Amino acid sequence: MSAAPIREAIVFTDPQGGRTIAGVPLLVRTMLVLQRAGVERCTLVGGVRPPGDGRIRLTMTVVASLVPPDDPALRLVVGPGAVIDEALVRHLQARARPGEVLAVEHEGAQVAVAPGPRVLDPGGHRLPPSAGTLASAHAPPMHVEDVLLRALENPRDGYLDRLVYRHFSRPVTRVLARTRVAPNAVTLVGIGLGALGGLLFALPGGTALLAAVLCLLASGVLDCSDGELARLCFAESRLGHWLDVSGDTIVHVCLLGGIAGRIAAAGQRPEWWVLVALAAGVAGALVVITWSDQSEARRTRVPGWENGLLDNVLSPLSTRDWYVFVVAFTIAGRLEWLVPAAAVGAQVFWVVGLLALVRVLRRVPDLQAPHPDRRAI
Secondary structure, three states: OOOOOOOEEEEEOOOOOOOEEOOEEHHHHHHHHHHHOOOOEEEEEOOOOOOOOOOOOOEEEEEOOOOOOOOOOEEEEEOOOEEEOHHHHHHHHHHOOOOOOEEEEEOOEEEEEEEHHHOOOOOOEEEOOOOOOEEEOOOOHHHHHHHHHHHOOOOOOOHHHHHHHHHHHHHHHHHHHOOOOOHHHHHHHHHHHHHHHHHHOOOOOHHHHHHHHHHHHHHHHHHHHHHHHHHHOOOOOHHHHHHHHHHHHHHHHHHHHHHHHHHHHOOOOOOHHHHHHHHHHHHHHHHHHHHHHHOHHHHOOOOOHHHHHHHHHHHHHOOHHHHHHHHHHHHOOOHHHHHHHHHHHHHHHHHHHHHHHHHHHOOHHHHHOOOOOOOOO
């Protein structure tokens, strides 16, 4: 049987002074990680001043040295110089047991869960760092940043993201993290480059085509980097998510427009109704994907094939993975077929997605309905 949720943490501050990890002071990073994992109170050991960051809402107490509490409640204990993430904290919370000490150590950094009287106990059950991130702030900065970045990858990445863009985005993100550039600014630059690349596709000649490909590649890298930067620096926002989703749609539309322009220049202009169907399909797909993302927390509470379809099939198709169709049609010498095929595909996409979304959301209220004998407290 697991323990009650851990609401209090003890953080031993770095005796060698404050350090900055990926543009965020280590103590601020630790506080924000603990806060996101559900911790409400924190004791800072070492006499340092509490960090003055408006994002931190924890109740903080500062002590020069620690006297172990008498009560048996479990505390999360973070050793000096430990770089942690939310996944590691939640993993320890899930494995914790009343009265037991549970510790994870890696590269000289340690984090543990212990009952009050044993918070200074170095013994207990030790786990390998099998989940989340645990690194030492004394390690080379590039190593620590790389460890954090690998743990912060988006589970909804498409194949091109994992195979191509992430390899370039990590070095870019490391550089941006040392600046004051906001993630949303990176998103806007990526959208601009992607839109430019799509429109350049319409121009004749090999130089314009090469420039279009380079712009689209840079846009894809920045599309990965903005999310990495936001998660690395705790700068996620609803606006950033909206920009990311709508920006992808803008780039896709510009690329399709560029393809249509190239086809028209070759004397194979698409029919007007094909373009209208394509625009309607893209708009419908954007609405469905946005609704699917916003309702994810609700719809994943019920099992069903619909969630697999939405998250593992349709969501990746809304990324840049569909660019492989551009390559395939171009190699086949049938680029003029791409716009009609995209118009049909977009219509199928939003209709299937909408049906799956409505079907799974209809079952959520039954799961959330209170038991007839249960009373509100």
